[in-house]
Amino acid sequence: MTTVIEASGLGKRYGRRWALADCTLAVPAGRVTGLVGPNGAGKTTLLQLAAGLLEPDSGSISVLGERPAGTPEQLGRFGFLAQDAPVYAGLSVAGHLRMGAWLNQGWDTEFAKRRISDLGLNLRQRAGSLSGGQRAQLALTLAVAKRPELLLLDEPVASLDPLARREFLRDLMETVAEQQVSVVLSSHLIADIERVCDYLVVLTASRVRLAGETEELLATHHRLSGPRCDHCTLPVSWDVIEESHAGKQSTLLVRTSGPVLDPAWTVRPVSLEDMVLAYMSQPGDAARADRPGLEIAS
Numbered sequence: 001m002t003t004v005i006e007a008s009g010l011g012k013r014y015g016r017r018w019a020l021a022d023c024t025l026a027v028p029a030g031r032v033t034g035l036v037g038p039n040g041a042g043k044t045t046l047l048q049l050a051a052g053l054l055e056p057d058s059g060s061i062s063v064l065g066e067r068p069a070g071t072p073e074q075l076g077r078f079g080f081l082a083q084d085a086p087v088y089a090g091l092s093v094a095g096h097l098r099m100g101a102w103l104n105q106g107w108d109t110e111f112a113k114r115r116i117s118d119l120g121l122n123l124r125q126r127a128g129s130l131s132g133g134q135r136a137q138l139a140l141t142l143a144v145a146k147r148p149e150l151l152l153l154d155e156p157v158a159s160l161d162p163l164a165r166r167e168f169l170r171d172l173m174e175t176v177a178e179q180q181v182s183v184v185l186s187s188h189l190i191a192d193i194e195r196v197c198d199y200l201v202v203l204t205a206s207r208v209r210l211a212g213e214t215e216e217l218l219a220t221h222h223r224l225s226g227p228r229c230d231h232c233t234l235p236v237s238w239d240v241i242e243e244s245h246a247g248k249q250s251t252l253l254v255r256t257s258g259p260v261l262d263p264a265w266t267v268r269p270v271s272l273e274d275m276v277l278a279y280m281s282q283p284g285d286a287a288r289a290d291r292p293g294l295e296i297a298s
């Protein structure tokens with residue numbers, strides 16, 4: 001598998017608190033990877049480490065086979081869109097395009113101009129007076145017009161209205177198809193992740209809990225309901241991600257690669273949202289240590 005990001009034992013801490021811990025991850029090339037997790041899970045930290053804006057306190061990370069932002073050439077190979085879509089408030093839209101052309105060897109002037117025109121942005125307007133959504137669109141244009149091999153997008157649609165969000169994601173998918181760019185995108189909007197991502201990484205409490213092809217993950221996670229079983233022994237091949245017991249019935253969300261053959265269990269597929277929320281609501285490592293069969297993905 002060709003990868004765009006490889007992390008091994010990667011960690012970043014602020015004071016004594018780890019913002020990201022023991023992160024071992026291989027993000028495949030040619031995919032749109034969704035990075036999800038609750039507030040404070042470490043998504044921005046991971047993206048900033050990948051963009052070379054932060055230095056790791058443990059482990060290592062390589063991006064496109066090299067140290068992130070280690071050289072000007074490497075810097076030109078990826079585009080990073082930070083959470084707050086930073087632009088220069090006093091600089092016009094046209095000024096941003098000129099700056100992009102000046103800073104980036106592979107700059108695609110035609111693409112940048114066309115996109116700004118399609119978005120209906122006024123080239124003379126100062127970026128500081130654009131709406132939040134327009135700023136995000138301008139910042140995305142700058143990141144894409146570099147013609148990068150990899151786009152790192154930190155909550156790119158957070159400030160967009162539903163229509164702008166849909167258009168932004170459609171544009172992104174077109175860009176991916178036209179330019180064969182790999183994308184890693186963080187979002188809290190699981191419906192958006194479901195629409196555009198074919199690879200998923202779930203981060204919770206500074207750690208990677210789940211990583212894999214979206215389709216394969218959905219095929220191997222099942223919602224089971226059956227007779228109450230809080231104390232019964234379950235097949236060792238089942239990883240119980242979530243369980244609830246009420247009355248005479250138990251409901252489980254399990255990960256298992258083989259079929260569930262026991263007729264006592266009714267098996268239903270899970271939605272991406274169900275699966276992600278189950279991982280996000282898992283207790284921390286210490287609380288989970290006594291529950292057999294649970295696996296912390298890396």
Ligand SMILES: Nc1ncnc2c1ncn2[C@@H]1O[C@H](COP(=O)(O)OP(=O)(O)OP(=O)(O)O)[C@@H](O)[C@H]1O
Nearest residue numbers: 014018019020037038039040041042043044045046
């Ligand atoms: N500059 C900093 N100084 C101190 N702590 C920080 C700093 N940046 C991040 N953190 C802490 O690191 C942890 C991870 O933060 P991070 O921003 O990576 O999370 P996130 O998953 O992106 O969250 P959100 O979804 O809210 O954007 C949090 O506990 C946060 O408070």
